[in-house]
Amino acid sequence: MIARILRGSAGAAGALALAVGTLGVATGPAAAAPQPMGQCTTRSGAVLAVDFSDWGGPIMRSCGTTPTTGYELLNQGGWRTTGTGHDGPAFICRIGYSGYKGGKQFPTAGQDDCVLTPPATAYWSYWHADPGANTWQYSQLGAMLYKPKPGSVDLWIFGGTNIEGTKGRPTISPNQLRAHNSRPTGGSRPRTPDGTKTAKPLPPGTDTGPAPERPVTERPAPKPKRDKDKPKRKPKAKSSPSPSKKPSASPSTSPGTGAKAAPRPSTKVVDAAPAADAAHDPGSWAPAVLTGALVLFVGGAGVYAARRRRRAE
Amino acid sequence: MPPRTAAARTSVGGPLPSGALTGADERRLPRTLHPLAWWIWALALATAVSRTNNPLLLFLVLAVLGYVIGMRRTEAPWARGFKYYLYLALSVVAIRVVFRAIFASGVTPHDHFLFSLPHIPTPDWYAGIQLGGPVSLEALLSAAVDGLRLACMLCCVGAANTLANPKRALRILPGALYELGVAVTVSISVAPQLVQSVQRVHRARRLRAGRTKGLRALRGIVVPVLEDALERSLRLAAAMDSRGYGRAGRATKTSRRLTGALMLLGMCGLCAGAYGLLDASTPKFLGLPALAVGALLCVAGLRLGGRRITRTAYRPDPWRFEEWAVAACGVLSATLLFTNVGFDAAELNPSIYPLSWPTLPLVPTAAILLAGAAGFLAPPPLPVKRPEKAAK
Numbered sequence: 001m002i003a004r005i006l007r008g009s010a011g012a013a014g015a016l017a018l019a020v021g022t023l024g025v026a027t028g029p030a031a032a033a034p035q036p037m038g039q040c041t042t043r044s045g046a047v048l049a050v051d052f053s054d055w056g057g058p059i060m061r062s063c064g065t066t067p068t069t070g071y072e073l074l075n076q077g078g079w080r081t082t083g084t085g086h087d088g089p090a091f092i093c094r095i096g097y098s099g100y101k102g103g104k105q106f107p108t109a110g111q112d113d114c115v116l117t118p119p120a121t122a123y124w125s126y127w128h129a130d131p132g133a134n135t136w137q138y139s140q141l142g143a144m145l146y147k148p149k150p151g152s153v154d155l156w157i158f159g160g161t162n163i164e165g166t167k168g169r170p171t172i173s174p175n176q177l178r179a180h181n182s183r184p185t186g187g188s189r190p191r192t193p194d195g196t197k198t199a200k201p202l203p204p205g206t207d208t209g210p211a212p213e214r215p216v217t218e219r220p221a222p223k224p225k226r227d228k229d230k231p232k233r234k235p236k237a238k239s240s241p242s243p244s245k246k247p248s249a250s251p252s253t254s255p256g257t258g259a260k261a262a263p264r265p266s267t268k269v270v271d272a273a274p275a276a277d278a279a280h281d282p283g284s285w286a287p288a289v290l291t292g293a294l295v296l297f298v299g300g301a302g303v304y305a306a307r308r309r310r311r312a313e
Numbered sequence: 314m315p316p317r318t319a320a321a322r323t324s325v326g327g328p329l330p331s332g333a334l335t336g337a338d339e340r341r342l343p344r345t346l347h348p349l350a351w352w353i354w355a356l357a358l359a360t361a362v363s364r365t366n367n368p369l370l371l372f373l374v375l376a377v378l379g380y381v382i383g384m385r386r387t388e389a390p391w392a393r394g395f396k397y398y399l400y401l402a403l404s405v406v407a408i409r410v411v412f413r414a415i416f417a418s419g420v421t422p423h424d425h426f427l428f429s430l431p432h433i434p435t436p437d438w439y440a441g442i443q444l445g446g447p448v449s450l451e452a453l454l455s456a457a458v459d460g461l462r463l464a465c466m467l468c469c470v471g472a473a474n475t476l477a478n479p480k481r482a483l484r485i486l487p488g489a490l491y492e493l494g495v496a497v498t499v500s501i502s503v504a505p506q507l508v509q510s511v512q513r514v515h516r517a518r519r520l521r522a523g524r525t526k527g528l529r530a531l532r533g534i535v536v537p538v539l540e541d542a543l544e545r546s547l548r549l550a551a552a553m554d555s556r557g558y559g560r561a562g563r564a565t566k567t568s569r570r571l572t573g574a575l576m577l578l579g580m581c582g583l584c585a586g587a588y589g590l591l592d593a594s595t596p597k598f599l600g601l602p603a604l605a606v607g608a609l610l611c612v613a614g615l616r617l618g619g620r621r622i623t624r625t626a627y628r629p630d631p632w633r634f635e636e637w638a639v640a641a642c643g644v645l646s647a648t649l650l651f652t653n654v655g656f657d658a659a660e661l662n663p664s665i666y667p668l669s670w671p672t673l674p675l676v677p678t679a680a681i682l683l684a685g686a687a688g689f690l691a692p693p694p695l696p697v698k699r700p701e702k703a704a705k
Contacts, residue, residue, distance in 0.1 A: 075421055082666055085366050085459060088413070088452060089421055089666045109659040115366060145443075280667045287673035291369040294678075295376040298685060302376075302383030305688075309696075 032068035034077025034274035039063055040179035042131065046148035048073045049177045050095055051157040051170070051267070055106050058268040060097055061177055066150040070126065070143035073154060078275030080105065081143075085115040090144045092124045095156060096278065103278025107158070125161035129153040129174030136174060138165025153178045177269065343693045345387070348477035349485050350636040350691075355473035357643030358684050361650040362465045365661040367671050370681060371461045377685035378472045384688040387695065390505035391479055398471025402464030409460030410453055417446040423667060424449035455665045474501075481630055488619025495558060499549065503542075510541045568617065575614030582607020638690040642683055649680035 040047050040063035049061045064073045071090070074081055078098035082105055083089035093114040096105030112118050126139035131151030138161070139146055148154055153174045161168035362374055386392045420426060426449055433444040479501045486494040514537045524530035586604025589595045650661070656674040663671035 071421065075423065080423075082664065085455060085662060085665070088455060089424075109657075113658060113662055115662050280669070282668065283670035283672065285670050287369060288670060291373060291673055295372050298373070298376040298682075299379045302380030302688070304383075305380075306383035306386065 032072045032076065033065050035063040035065060036273055037061060037063050037179070037271040038181070038185035041151065041184055042179060042182050043151045044184070045150060045179065046073055047153045047178055048079070049153060049155045049172075049269075050074075050079075050097070051155065051172075052100065052106060053267045054158045057100060058270040059172060059177070060100060060270050060272040062272040062274065063179070066148065068148060070139070070141075070146040070148060070154055073148060074143060074156070076274075078103070078272070078277060080278065082114055084117055086117055090142050091117060092126070092143055092156070093118055095124060097272055097275075098278035099272055099275045120162065121160040122158065123161075124156050124158050125165070125168070127155040127157065127165075127170055129155070129178065134173055134175050136170050151178075172267065172269075341692055343695045345478060345481070345695065346385075346476075346639060346691045347630045347632050347636045348479075348482035350632075350639045351477035352473050352482070353640040354643035354684070354687055355469045355476075357640075357647040358472075358681075359466045359469035361647040361680065361684070362462060362469060364647075364650045365677065366458055366462060367661055367663055367674075367677075368458050368461060369671050369673050370661070370677055371458075371465050373678065373681050374465050374684075375468060377681055377688075378468050380685050381688040381691075382472055382475055385476060385691050385694055387478075389478065390509070391501065392475050394505070395468075395471055395475045398468050398474075401471075402467050405464045405467065406457055406460035409456045409463075413452050413456035414448045415444065417443050417448060417452070420447040420449045420452070421666075424451045425668070426450075427453065451665050451668055454668070458665070484630065487615040490615070490618075495553075506545065507538065507542065510538050514538055514541070568620075572614050572618040575610050575617065579607045579610030579612075579614055582610055635690060635692050639687045642687045642690065646680040646684040649683075650677050 035045055037047075039045055044066065045063050046066055046068060047061060047063055049059055051059045053059065062077055062079070064076060071081070071092075074092065074095065080096050080098070080103065081089070081092045082094035082096075084091050084093045093112065094105035094107060096103050107122070112122065126143060126146075127136040128139055128146070128148070129136055129152060131149055136155065155170055155172075155174075155177065157168075157170050159168050358374065358378075362371065365371065382395055386395075414430065417430070426447055429447045430445040432446040435442060435444065479498055483491075483494045483498050511534065514534050518524070518530070518533060523533065582603050584607075585599055586601065586607050589597075589599030589603055590601065655676040660672050660674040661677065663669060
């Protein structure tokens with residue numbers, strides 16, 4: 001019955017979809033792609049960081065092209081999320097990366113069954129840092145609605161953040177996570193998932209550097225190495241909303257001077273290269289058929305009993 | 314046990330019609346089960362349903378409900394209502410699916426795109442709600458499964474209403490709540506009586522070759538039905554008044570006030586306790602202690618209020634082995650689903666993102682089928698006498 005309703009509505013909406021197809025496409029997902037970490041610069045690309053320290057893991061960091069949503073950034077290049085049964089996929093209940101523990105998603109099914117909205121004491125909270133800013137903002141929008149700016153950082157931490165975002169703030173600073181190169185470094189073919197060698201330009205030791213609150217004197221392009229790369233990323237950087245303001249605002253935090261310690265030195269920052277999605281097994285249809293037979297049998301027995309009684313009376 | 318046999322004989326009205334009951338039922342004495350047993354069974358099953366999102370288990374619950382109702386339904390007016398609960402359940406699922414399609418929760422690149430509704434752009438400050446847009450198979454399926462769970466719980470309550478006699482159920486209400494119980498019983502019996510009234514007026518119009526369809530006929534039917542309802546309520550009021558309903562009994566003003574205060578405080582305690590239990594950030598004393606104090610106050614209030622009501626001991630509802638068996642079936646099935654023994658809790662909530670076939674875990678399946686055992690554990694219902702049926 002439900003299937004019939006679904007099919008009926010799908011058919012009816014088919015014509016409608018044709019009529020308004022352009023509208024749907026216009027608002028559809030933007031063409032975003034995962035990138036090796038080196039492709040993110042201070043002015044282009046959005047950095048995604050996910051804190052797995054609750055399960056003894058590192059903070060994983062990756063990069064994506066910018067016309068994107070927070071959700072897409074978190075669902076490309078091997079990253080996958082799970083929503084809740086109650087709120088749909090837009091509520092991020094679990095996050096997994098295919099290169100970390102075989103794509104296992106956290107929190108695990110034992111910790112949270114992701115049927116209802118998770119409690120405010122243990123959930124993934126979403127933080128942004130605008131290009132150049134060194135403070136985290138608790139996201140006022142859901143992952144599907146928020147559109148990261150080029151050069152910004154998105155962070156997901158797990159724990160008990162209150163709804164105002166005043167308690168349970170991230171312990172790492174945006175400057176420890178963001179890209180500090182002003183030009184893309186590394187592989188020229190960013191879309192290939194095996195461009196893992198480009199994850200190297202910012203080894204953990206370098207970028208968990210200090211996080212000065214005061215604006216440091218401008219020192220752009222701390223790592224212009226491997227610049228043989230064609231400057232095909234240039235035009236993209238220029239197309240960012242306000243190219244004149246953003247670079248000056250970004251302090252670039254001189255990664256070489258790692259004197260001041262990070263707030264939580266135990267948590268490593270690891271670059272997560274674009275990877276293939278973790279394999280998904282859709283399972284077998286046999287239980288569904290078995291249940292169908294069982295339902296027919298039990299229901300049929302009830303109908304038979306009722307009918308026999310009525311005939312006898 | 315002589316009274317039991319005598320009661321059965323009089324209500325059956327002579328020997329049982331042969332073949333009226335199936336197989337083993339022929340050897341058993343027909344009687345109505347204690348309404349509380351049916352309610353325990355149905356509410357336990359509803360609790361079990363609330364635990365799972367697995368469509369296979371949910372369909373199985375519906376089948377089990379259908380089986381038990383088919384086996385043990387009486388011919389009373391309230392016993393014919395299950396069909397309407399099914400319609401209600403279907404509309405719940407439909408509303409859920411339509412709402413999920415309109416208030417789109419977004420399509421991800423991994424989803425199966427179905428169709429696209431016209432997207433109504435909302436301003437930035439109102440970005441929390443999206444109207445229209447692409448709709449995926451996953452979104453509709455998750456809405457349907459979520460709706461199906463609610464529908465199943467509705468059907469469980471519907472089954473209890475179908476199987477248990479609401480008028481007998483009034484007896485088990487605590488004395489203090491008896492005004493409430495009277496109101497509930499009167500309102501429960503309204504719907505079947507309205508249906509009967511409509512049918513009667515409809516038949517009368519047909520006999521007089523009047524219109525039975527269309528808008529003008531509607532007026533001709535609605536007015537007599539309303540009149541009928543008014544007359545009946547006046548008759549009912551007079552009958553209840555003459556039987557002494559609504560009198561205050563021997564209760565004094567202070568005892569009534571004390572009862573009210575106790576109940577109100579108790580309810581506040583229960584609310585605070587439930588809130589404290591569900592919200593982890595509240596202080597500790599608001600949880601279990603508040604709940605316990607609230608429950609205690611409520612029980613005291615009910616006890617005190619119940620003292621002014623004297624009840625007849627005429628025709629008591631017995632609580633025998635069958636009642637224990639039916640209630641235990643339901644409670645055991647809910648317990649099995651909540652203990653997580655012998656199966657993975659994830660199997661109760663199969664993933665929809667990404668889409669995968671639900672599995673049929675063995676223990677929950679057995680638990681739900683066990684609840685279906687109520688269909689033959691309960692005594693067979695009293696058969697209807699022929700002449701009564703002809704007179705209807």
